[in-house]
Amino acid sequence: MGRVIDISEVILELGLSSSVTEEERAIASVAIRRAESAVKKFLHYDPVRQTRTEFYPQGQYGDGGAGVWDANETEAYLRRESEASVSELQMRHIPIREITNLWIDYDGRGGNRSGSFSSSTLKTEGTDYWMNTDGHDSSDNGICRDGIIKSVGLWPREPGSVKVTYVAGYTNAELHGEDDIIDAGPIGEAVVQEACMRARRAFVWKKNSRVGFMPGVFTSEKAGDYSYTIDSGMAKTLFGGQWELSGSSIMLLQPFVNWGIST
Numbered sequence: 001m002g003r004v005i006d007i008s009e010v011i012l013e014l015g016l017s018s019s020v021t022e023e024e025r026a027i028a029s030v031a032i033r034r035a036e037s038a039v040k041k042f043l044h045y046d047p048v049r050q051t052r053t054e055f056y057p058q059g060q061y062g063d064g065g066a067g068v069w070d071a072n073e074t075e076a077y078l079r080r081e082s083e084a085s086v087s088e089l090q091m092r093h094i095p096i097r098e099i100t101n102l103w104i105d106y107d108g109r110g111g112n113r114s115g116s117f118s119s120s121t122l123k124t125e126g127t128d129y130w131m132n133t134d135g136h137d138s139s140d141n142g143i144c145r146d147g148i149i150k151s152v153g154l155w156p157r158e159p160g161s162v163k164v165t166y167v168a169g170y171t172n173a174e175l176h177g178e179d180d181i182i183d184a185g186p187i188g189e190a191v192v193q194e195a196c197m198r199a200r201r202a203f204v205w206k207k208n209s210r211v212g213f214m215p216g217v218f219t220s221e222k223a224g225d226y227s228y229t230i231d232s233g234m235a236k237t238l239f240g241g242q243w244e245l246s247g248s249s250i251m252l253l254q255p256f257v258n259w260g261i262s263t
Contacts, residue, residue, distance in 0.1 A: 002048035004036050004175055004191045013196050027202045028195065035194035038245050039187065044258040045093040047187050049169035051100065055110040056089055056162040057155070088132075089149040090260040093168035096131050096144035100165040110160030117163045128152055138181040147260055186252040194249055 010028045011020050020028075040046050102125070103117040111117060123129055129151045133142035147168070156162060170184040177185025245253075 002050055003032070004039065004048060005032065005188055005195070007032060009188075009192055010195045010199065013192055014199060024199075024203070028199050031195045031198035031202065032191070034198050035191050038194060039191050039249070039253065042245055042250065042253055043187075043256055044261045045168075047170050047175065047184065047256065049097065049167065049171050049174075051165065051167050052093055053163065053165045054092060055108070055160045056164065057157055057159050058092075059159065087151050087154060089129075089151065089155045089162065089164075091147040091149060091164070091166065091168065092258070092261055093166075094145060094147035094258050095170075096147055096149070096166055096168050097137070097141065098167040099125055099129075099131055099149065100167065101163075102129055102149070102165075103163040104156060104161060105163070106156055106158055106161050108158075108161045108163060111163060112160075136181065138179050143182070147258060184256065187256055190245075190249040190252040193252075194245065197246065 007025065007028055008017075010032055011017050011025065014024075014028070016024055016028075102123050103121040104123055105117045105121040107113060108116040108121070129149055131142070131144040132146060132148040132150055134145050135143050137143055149164070170182065170187070171179065173179045174182045174184040175188040177183050177188070
């Protein structure tokens with residue numbers, strides 16, 4: 001699983017690059033994990049570009065008892081209304097960079113049935129479906145910022161009947177504001193900001209506890225070959241709530257939220 005930022009960015013921001021100890025590095029590592037978890041929770045997805053395989057729909061729809069006509073290469077047939085949805089499928093991760101493969105198997109059961117999603121259920125991009133391209137990246141490849149895949153017909157409503165392998169998220173250069181076309185730098189900036197806030201909180205606690213202002217000791221986190229344990233009761237005090245974000249970070253992240261999933 002890729003990381004939004006590197007630990008060296010936080011170490012530099014904290015002013016520790018020339019004198020960082022292994023314990024401070026381990027604390028920064030924990031702070032980054034907490035910060036990235038909070039950012040991903042707010043965005044409703046992992047912003048790091050990677051290939052994913054997911055099954056849709058991910059929820060159950062009601063059955064009105066009616067039906068809808070559909071057709072394949074040889075015949076027309078009536079599908080139950082519970083198997084019919086709208087012509088748009090909302091992906092969990094954005095932006096979509098490429099759809100590798102897409103299958104529709106009305107009895108796919110999320111891949112849990114033997115023989116599900118066979119080659120005969122594989123669909124053709126551009127003929128059966130297409131991503132809602134709304135821009136291009138610096139390599140002139142199309143991207144889909146809203147995460148919507150459109151269909152010529154209707155997407156199934158049966159949970160786990162659509163299998164999608166796709167590439168989504170931002171590159172390292174985009175997350176650092178170094179790309180000529182796509183600027184996702186505010187996401188990386190928010191993670192650094194949140195990680196530093198959490199690390200500083202831990203450093204202050206460490207300093208005060210050594211002179212008796214606060215109880216407790218570092219008692220298990222690991223960074224490389226260095227490891228230590230933090231009393232579980234102190235974790236929230238040290239690094240903040242798992243999903244806690246500052247107001248400035250929320251402002252940075254607002255334009256990148258996957259609203260289709262959040263609603």
